[in-house]
Amino acid sequence: MSASDFAIRAYRVKKNYGKSTDGPGLNGLTMEVPRGTIHGLLGPNGAGKTTAVKIFSTLLRLDEGEASVAGYDVTAEGHRVRERIGLVGQYAAVDEQLTGWQNLEMFGRLYRLPLKQARLRAEQLLGQFGLTEAGSQQVAKYSGGMRRRLDLAASLIVSPEVLFVDEPTTGLDPLARQEVWQAIQSLKEAGTTVLLTTQYLEEADQLADRISILKDGRIIQEGTPDSLKSSFGGDRLDITLLTQEDASSAAAILRELGDGGFSVDEANNRISVPVSDRTGSLLRAASAFAASGLEPLDMVLRRPTLDEVFIHYTTRSDYRDTKEATQA
Amino acid sequence: MTTQAKGLTATPPRASRFRFALVDVWVLTKRELLHWIGNPWGIIIGLLFPVLMVLMFGFLFGGAMSVPGGGSYFDFLMPGMFAMTMFFGVESTVLAITTDASKGVTDRFRSLPIHASSVVLGRCMVDMLNSVLALAVLMVTGLLLGWRWNGAWEHALLAVGLLLLLRFALLWVGIFIGLSARNAQAVSALQILVWPIGFLSNVFVDTSTMPAWLGAIASFNPLSSTATATRELFMNPGAQGDTWISQSAMLLAVAWPIVLLAIFFPLAVRRYRRLNR
Ligand SMILES: Nc1ncnc2c1ncn2[C@@H]1O[C@H](COP(=O)(O)OP(=O)(O)OP(=O)(O)O)[C@@H](O)[C@H]1O
Ligand SMILES: [Mg+2]
Numbered sequence: 340m341s342a343s344d345f346a347i348r349a350y351r352v353k354k355n356y357g358k359s360t361d362g363p364g365l366n367g368l369t370m371e372v373p374r375g376t377i378h379g380l381l382g383p384n385g386a387g388k389t390t391a392v393k394i395f396s397t398l399l400r401l402d403e404g405e406a407s408v409a410g411y412d413v414t415a416e417g418h419r420v421r422e423r424i425g426l427v428g429q430y431a432a433v434d435e436q437l438t439g440w441q442n443l444e445m446f447g448r449l450y451r452l453p454l455k456q457a458r459l460r461a462e463q464l465l466g467q468f469g470l471t472e473a474g475s476q477q478v479a480k481y482s483g484g485m486r487r488r489l490d491l492a493a494s495l496i497v498s499p500e501v502l503f504v505d506e507p508t509t510g511l512d513p514l515a516r517q518e519v520w521q522a523i524q525s526l527k528e529a530g531t532t533v534l535l536t537t538q539y540l541e542e543a544d545q546l547a548d549r550i551s552i553l554k555d556g557r558i559i560q561e562g563t564p565d566s567l568k569s570s571f572g573g574d575r576l577d578i579t580l581l582t583q584e585d586a587s588s589a590a591a592i593l594r595e596l597g598d599g600g601f602s603v604d605e606a607n608n609r610i611s612v613p614v615s616d617r618t619g620s621l622l623r624a625a626s627a628f629a630a631s632g633l634e635p636l637d638m639v640l641r642r643p644t645l646d647e648v649f650i651h652y653t654t655r656s657d658y659r660d661t662k663e664a665t666q667a
Numbered sequence: 668m669t670t671q672a673k674g675l676t677a678t679p680p681r682a683s684r685f686r687f688a689l690v691d692v693w694v695l696t697k698r699e700l701l702h703w704i705g706n707p708w709g710i711i712i713g714l715l716f717p718v719l720m721v722l723m724f725g726f727l728f729g730g731a732m733s734v735p736g737g738g739s740y741f742d743f744l745m746p747g748m749f750a751m752t753m754f755f756g757v758e759s760t761v762l763a764i765t766t767d768a769s770k771g772v773t774d775r776f777r778s779l780p781i782h783a784s785s786v787v788l789g790r791c792m793v794d795m796l797n798s799v800l801a802l803a804v805l806m807v808t809g810l811l812l813g814w815r816w817n818g819a820w821e822h823a824l825l826a827v828g829l830l831l832l833l834r835f836a837l838l839w840v841g842i843f844i845g846l847s848a849r850n851a852q853a854v855s856a857l858q859i860l861v862w863p864i865g866f867l868s869n870v871f872v873d874t875s876t877m878p879a880w881l882g883a884i885a886s887f888n889p890l891s892s893t894a895t896a897t898r899e900l901f902m903n904p905g906a907q908g909d910t911w912i913s914q915s916a917m918l919l920a921v922a923w924p925i926v927l928l929a930i931f932f933p934l935a936v937r938r939y940r941r942l943n944r
Contacts, residue, residue: 396778418780426778432771436702448694449779451687477705
């Protein structure tokens with residue numbers, strides 16, 4: 340791919356907020372996002388996701404390194420970048436004292452649409468995001484989901500080349516989340532490149548073509564959701580037991596059988612082991628349990644989830660026993 | 668690779684860029700006017716508050732006040748209240764700026780392809796308009812209650828001009844503080860501070876009645892100079908003083924705002940640009 344095929348590029352970007360108590364915002368971020376794709380940026384709290392989004396959208400100046408969006412340098416050609424991007428910040432940034440309709444008309448005008456067109460577009464977008472009825476109400480009266488959708492609509496007024504969405508579905512109910520996902524998906528189909536930060540692995544799994552895992556201001560792992568899962572190891576065997584004692588004796592048996600690195604979910608008496616040969620391992624475990632008189636409630640073979648991949652990579656430098664607690 | 672339809676986002680030529688800048692300022696001004704319509708009580712209370720203070724100080728405390736050099740206390744009070752109203756305007760500027768910043772609205776504006784100054788200019792237009800309204804309401808109230816100006820029309824206009832000049836300068840102080848504060852606690856601290864600063868002037872009492880050191884501080888308050896100059900222009904009592912600072916009130920009523928502007932205008936602009944520190 341040539342340079343112009345990338346909608347977003349960052350090369351060794353550093354950003355320090357200048358407070359010695361905090362870690363650096365970004366510490367050598369390097370990434371490339373091909374045009375027309377959805378890229379997921381994952382990371383624990385404070386990893387630097389918002390900092391990255393702010394630098395790409397020219398709200399924040401980088402200290403070192405280079406970054407370009409839509410082919411323009413974010414530092415030298417900020418204005419050109421701003422003409423081509425949409426930003427949906429971590430907190431819905433719409434004017435609460437205006438109505439939804441007034442918000443969209445205003446942003447349309449600021450995106451240089453003539454009055455008539457701005458009004459037409461406001462009407463369209465309200466319809467598209469199911470806000471037609473709420474359009475004449477003050478945003479202060481909106482629910483969190485409605486606000487989020489209005490926020491998203493406001494950033495789509497002139498179908499941006501690159502859209503940045505910072506945790507778009509945090510605090511939304513499942514239905515509203517689905518709607519936001521659909522909106523993002525249809526944007527991609529229209530050719531927009533999307534950089535999506537999220538805390539929800541499921542969201543990245545569903546939407547993103549590629550995923551970068553960010554930690555302490557730099558990318559520690561990158562790939563498609565599938566490749567990340569397989570890089571983490573093969574399939575997993577989940578065994579749920581009735582009591583805690585059963586769980587610990589089962590764990591002892593599995594320690595012999597599995598490929599190491601298994602995790603125990605103590606609250607649910609569930610053990611999860613990576614296995615290399617699927618049915619073989621299942622059969623061996625089953626017969627070992629039968630021999631020792633253990634009755635598992637449930638035995639399931641499955642692929643690793645992105646949650647496990649995420650936890651694995653983001654906690655790797657911490658001290659961890661082989662007995663990791665998996666979180667729901 | 669996908670190509671993007673971007674007919675709507677092409678860079679306009681220089682001439683139309685200026686026109687766009689005007690449109691931006693208008694759109695952002697209209698936004699604030701829509702706030703007034705959406706929440707009329709906010710603006711009505713804001714306009715009535717100085718009236719309430721006039722009633723309180725003019726009639727409740729006014730009987731106990733005497734004006735050095737003679738004259739009615741009410742005539743002394745009104746020009747002071749005009750200046751005070753300009754000063755209290757800072758609070759609404761700061762509040763509006765911090766609200767936008769904390770809600771992320773400022774960041775959204777900054778991610779748009781509009782000129783950075785449009786946002787601040789929109790704020791400026793609305794706050795000045797608000798101050799003109801507040802001044803008009805207060806003047807009519809004063810006239811109804813017996814305040815008179817005795818000078819010429821052009822002097823009265825000049826007085827209004829000086830008041831608005833002070834407001835304009837304080838506007839940039841407010842923008843700077845608002846951009847620096849960026850949270851609600853700082854704003855409420857400021858709201859408390861506004862009172863002693865406002866009272867530490869010759870708005871309500873002549874500085875010659877204060878302890879000497881306090882009087883000296885109060886007479887250096889920019890509010891005092893504007894109030895004294897306004898009294899002089901309206902030919903209301905309290906304008907004649909024996910210190911250099913009160914005799915040069917006219918000059919200082921122009922110089923103070925210019926000094927404030929010279930300091931806070933660049934600071935505010937820089938602050939806005941440096942939000943991306
Ligand atoms: N305005 C700021 N001033 C000082 N430090 C900051 C500022 N903003 C962020 N930081 C620091 O920079 C680091 C990265 O923050 P950032 O907000 O980018 O993280 P994030 O990945 O978006 O986290 P979250 O998931 O909580 O939104 C953190 O250590 C944070 O404390
Ligand atoms: Mg964040």
